[in-house]
Amino acid sequence: EDQVTQSPEALRLQEGESSSLNCSYTVSGLRGLFWYRQDPGKGPEFLFTLYSAGEEKEKERLKATLTKKESFLHITAPKPEDSATYLCAVLLGNSGGYQKVTFGIGTKLQVIP
């Protein structure tokens, strides 16, 4: 069974204290991995897509990396506005337009001023 595990479930950081969020997966036929940010009661906001091991992407204070079994979201010098739940999702499926996306439970990040 395809599984996506995120750790930690919750993380509390001081403003400026860098850290990393982990997403490990046990799936067959990985075609891509997404990171999303979600604020309470809102839809997930797209951050990054990674397609192959060794790939890295950056956006402001965030950097996502991918290996064959896990992905990391590195947060450098976070600010209070980075507080949110960060979701990892794996893209599976076959050709012909079918995309099955399996999400992890998310990491709830709180950044304290």
Added chain:
Amino acid sequence: ETGVTQSPTHLIKTRGQQVTLRCSSQSGHNTVSWYQQALGQGPQFIFQYYREEENGRGNFPPRFSGLQFPNYSSELNVNALELDDSALYLCASAGGERETQYFGPGTRLLVL
């Protein structure tokens, strides 16, 4: 702004009733997926439509059904509502097989 809209934003129903939720995808996006997100959980895949046909389904019973229309709008229908159906329902559209899915703001459904 993702260009994906959903209506209504909130809805209250009673057990046994039926509900229809609506989504308008980004123009040009042929794929729409629906997800159920319970409080404190990640989104769970319900099903996906591609060019107006269902082409993938998660572990949800047949009382969850959908439609996709040529004008990039879609519907999620849930019959015989149960208390456990209370959740945030999300739709996401994408432009191709490996394209990123962009989410709408969601519809919060409460079943009493």
